[in-house]
Amino acid sequence: MPETRSRRLPIGGVEGWLLVVIALIVAYLSIATDTFLTLVNVFDILNYSAVNVIFAAGLLVVLIAGGIDISFAVGASVVQYLAVTALGRIGGGDWALGIALSLVLGACLGAINAALIYHFRIISIVVTIATFNLFFGLLMFFTGGVSIYDLPDWLSSRVVLYDVETDLGWAEITLPVLVMVVTVFATWLLLRRTSLGRQLFAMGDNTEGARRLGINLGAMHYLAYGWLGACAGLAGLMQAHYAREVVPNALYGRELEVLAAVVLGGARLGGGRGTLFGAILGLALVSITQNGLNLLGVSPYAFRMIIGFVILVAISLSGETIGLVASRLRGPKAAGSVR
Amino acid sequence: MMFAMTTRRALMAAAAGLAFAVAGPAFAQDGKKPTIGVVVKIGGIPWFNAMEVGIKKKSEELGVNGFMIGPTSADPALQVRAVEDLIAQGVDVIGVVPNDAQVLEPVLARAMKAGIKVITHESPKQENVDWDFELASVQGFGEAYGKQLAEKMGGKGKYAVFVGSLTVPLHNAWADAAIAYLKKNNPEMELVGDRYGVAEDVDASRRTALDLMRAHPDLKGFLAFGSQGPIGAARAVEERRMGGKIVVLGPFSPGQGRKLVHDGILTGGYMWNPMQAGEVFVTLGKMLIDGKEIKDGMEIEGLGTIHPDMEGKDIIVDQLVNINDETVDKLAEMGL
Numbered sequence: 001m002p003e004t005r006s007r008r009l010p011i012g013g014v015e016g017w018l019l020v021v022i023a024l025i026v027a028y029l030s031i032a033t034d035t036f037l038t039l040v041n042v043f044d045i046l047n048y049s050a051v052n053v054i055f056a057a058g059l060l061v062v063l064i065a066g067g068i069d070i071s072f073a074v075g076a077s078v079v080q081y082l083a084v085t086a087l088g089r090i091g092g093g094d095w096a097l098g099i100a101l102s103l104v105l106g107a108c109l110g111a112i113n114a115a116l117i118y119h120f121r122i123i124s125i126v127v128t129i130a131t132f133n134l135f136f137g138l139l140m141f142f143t144g145g146v147s148i149y150d151l152p153d154w155l156s157s158r159v160v161l162y163d164v165e166t167d168l169g170w171a172e173i174t175l176p177v178l179v180m181v182v183t184v185f186a187t188w189l190l191l192r193r194t195s196l197g198r199q200l201f202a203m204g205d206n207t208e209g210a211r212r213l214g215i216n217l218g219a220m221h222y223l224a225y226g227w228l229g230a231c232a233g234l235a236g237l238m239q240a241h242y243a244r245e246v247v248p249n250a251l252y253g254r255e256l257e258v259l260a261a262v263v264l265g266g267a268r269l270g271g272g273r274g275t276l277f278g279a280i281l282g283l284a285l286v287s288i289t290q291n292g293l294n295l296l297g298v299s300p301y302a303f304r305m306i307i308g309f310v311i312l313v314a315i316s317l318s319g320e321t322i323g324l325v326a327s328r329l330r331g332p333k334a335a336g337s338v339r
Numbered sequence: 340m341m342f343a344m345t346t347r348r349a350l351m352a353a354a355a356g357l358a359f360a361v362a363g364p365a366f367a368q369d370g371k372k373p374t375i376g377v378v379v380k381i382g383g384i385p386w387f388n389a390m391e392v393g394i395k396k397k398s399e400e401l402g403v404n405g406f407m408i409g410p411t412s413a414d415p416a417l418q419v420r421a422v423e424d425l426i427a428q429g430v431d432v433i434g435v436v437p438n439d440a441q442v443l444e445p446v447l448a449r450a451m452k453a454g455i456k457v458i459t460h461e462s463p464k465q466e467n468v469d470w471d472f473e474l475a476s477v478q479g480f481g482e483a484y485g486k487q488l489a490e491k492m493g494g495k496g497k498y499a500v501f502v503g504s505l506t507v508p509l510h511n512a513w514a515d516a517a518i519a520y521l522k523k524n525n526p527e528m529e530l531v532g533d534r535y536g537v538a539e540d541v542d543a544s545r546r547t548a549l550d551l552m553r554a555h556p557d558l559k560g561f562l563a564f565g566s567q568g569p570i571g572a573a574r575a576v577e578e579r580r581m582g583g584k585i586v587v588l589g590p591f592s593p594g595q596g597r598k599l600v601h602d603g604i605l606t607g608g609y610m611w612n613p614m615q616a617g618e619v620f621v622t623l624g625k626m627l628i629d630g631k632e633i634k635d636g637m638e639i640e641g642l643g644t645i646h647p648d649m650e651g652k653d654i655i656v657d658q659l660v661n662i663n664d665e666t667v668d669k670l671a672e673m674g675l
Contacts, residue, residue: 015559024483035553044549085464136411145383145409149595158578168556171578243541245595248383249540253412300532301505 017282020315022288023213028200029292036295039164039172047146047242049287050176051235053118055258056279057187058231063262064191066204066271067117067124071132072228073254075109076236078135080246083237084148084155092152097271099239107234109135114225118218132255139248148246156244176238183231190227200224214339261286264311285314342651375405375624376425377434377617378418378501381539382409386566386613387436393617403582403628405621413504413539414590415439432456432624439506440465456627460616461509465651469627472619472642472654474611477509479657481516483609486590488528488560489587490604495527496559497637499551501544501572501589503565505536510564517562522523531555538565538589541574548575573605593662593670600667607663611668615641615658619634621656652662 029036055072062069083101087093093101094189109131116127159175173221190241191197203210240246265282267274289310349426377394379387390405398405398432408425410417416440423446425433431447433450437443440462447457447467459471496576500518502510514534520527531551537543544567552558552575561572569589582604599605619641626633633654638644649653662670 033554035556038553041550041553044553048546048549141412143383145388147385147595149598153501172578236616239542243545245541245543249381249411290546291550293536294532294535294547297532297554300535300537301533327549339525 015148015275015278017317018265018278018285018314021310021317022281023283025285025288025292025310026162027045027113029288029295033292034294035168035297037121038168038171039166041291041295043171043173045287046180047172047174049102049283050180050285051239051242052254052258052261052287053180053280054176054231054235054238055254056181056262056283057183057276058228058235059258059262059272060193060267060276061200061227062124062280063188063226063267063269064198064204064271064274065220066207067221067224068259068269069110069124069128069225069228070230070255070259071113071128071135073144073251073258074132074136074139075106075229076232076239076254077246077248077251078109078139079233080137080236081143081212081241081248083233084151084246085238087152088150089153092154098152099234102233102237103230104233106229106231106236108229110227110229110232111222113229114221116226118221129143136249136252143248145152145248145281147149147248149244151240151244151246155241158242174242176242177237179234183234184276187227187231191276195222196220201272204273206272207319257286258283260311264315285310365380368385372402372404373404373432373625374428374430375432375434375621376428376430377405377407377436377620378405378425379422380418380438381413382407382411384566385595389592390436390613390617390620393614394621395617396595396614397618397621401621401625401665403585403621403625405624407617413508415440415442418443418533419446426450426453429453430455430602431628432458433615434458434460434620434624435462436460437462437465439509443667445627456624458620460620460622463509463512463655464651468652470623470633470652472616472623472652472656473509474616474619474642474656475609475653475660477512478516480609480659481513482520483561483659484513484564485524487519487607487609488517488562488586488588489525492528492560494525495583497529497531497555497557497560498586499531499548499555499558500534501538501547501561501563501565501568502534502536503539503568507533507565509539513564513617514562537571538563538568541567541571543569545575545578546571547552548572549578552576552579552581558585559647560586561588563587565589566591568610569630570606573599577602577604585601591662593667596662597667597671600662600664607661607667608659609659611658612660 001123035041079102082105083098087098113128113131116122117124130324161178162173164171198307199215199220203217262279263269265278267279289307325335342365379390387409392551394405394407408421410421417440419442422433426449435443435457437459444466450457451467458467459468463471463473465471500514502514510544518530533549537547548561548571563569563572569587569591576582576587585608588606588610596605622640633647641654645656647655
């Protein structure tokens, strides 16, 4: 978007500062441990962050469009259950069918949110708190909290795309990483290379202005929430794939973790601003810190304290935040013009 | 976001308070089936599903209305709210498997004041209870694991310990016992880091196990106390293609871990039967409702002969079940 591109840095301020903080942490960990900067460890971080990144890509679209969604993680659990049960009924299925089914089911759940938000004019956070409880409640009610351990073979066997044996053991890139890359790329295309993406930004930044320009707000709502739903469905499938079981509350609580990371990466709650790069950096900061603490052998009793501290440092360093606070003090109208 | 959450919480607390005021005296009703509500750590995981089966089965047998409440996450605050709800409903017995012993103390005191019998499980020395029962003694359970870990690791090498959360008293007490045993009897075995509070979450256990194998390439064993910990650690070991080279021990749900045990990745462990624990909740609750006194040397179904600690209000027995390649299928068939 022009407003972020025209800054001094080639990337936005938040992303720049996050990058600096991450670089510092990486530099420190590379010196302090002899295992951090190894292929195996880097691949490990990629493998276990993949599901969160897929969630984050979808959530970013909704945040840019000016909404918020906290139902997506439990939505993903619902998709896991429905997809695995349906596939079991028809005799197993395969990857193509599994992915298609997850995308469609996820998008349908997203569409429910979009319909409630757009047609009934209810604030998105209220709707998604309600659907969060509704989805999870329905899931618990119908499954009775029973997990599924018997997944189809194609879903539960590990798919290793690239592996190499190093001194430290096998370094592997697994399927979730590929799915993550594809999802991020598709989301980037949507947001940055299509007019639909521009319309999403416009709606998030100034809904009334977007309406007067003739942007179809209803369609945009379905697009944003449907996209997140589809991403969540895919993330759910990937989580079931590597966990090799479907547990109804496995993803419960993931929504706040992802939301915090995406906002940390510079997406504005309120719409119109946010980048994929920032969202990924936000997640990377938390994942790398956690990983580093384990490698350093820091006492787990101190984990949360340190992660909270790192997030605070990253946010305070960003000039964007300081500017934001200053402009907020001057009033909402002034804040609009600064950006 | 946070504002909305706190508002919601405040509203719910207010609603619960209102319900309490209205329904408070209802527990004195006569002629109705006695009710027993059991609040567990978290709903929807196999361990507590099995416990629920036990509660239901025994309740039917004894003619009481027994049910289980499973919070959506292992959060002590959710348990407090669930207990408050049970007080408001006026149940006769409240059973709890605490996430955090201390957080629950005040609300359990309130339950007792309202004339409700309180039973806890997996929380020895809990304050404000009529009785706490354990199907395994802390010492016995922890040492059994320490012994097996030493045996499988050949008495030397590095190992890591997971617990459900750093504030679960029982998991930490087991870990203490196991670590103390190993320190004393196998000085060549070395504990890596402090203990990690990830074992109620399969993803977190897997991630932490991967990190630890990375940090300590010569790691030879995982000891995970918490139902998801052994599974998560075993998945990580499988991913690193270290099956059989790294020992993974811990109490887990046999149905969930069956395949991993047969593949030789999950070494095994000891457990007690959560279904049996569910039954004991009801048996013990019914005895308390009927005013039966708990005495030394008496026999209780599901517990065997008991020697209760009258001061600490603990009933501790050792009813360990070994999970291994041979027993896992049988245990899994029980729905565990």
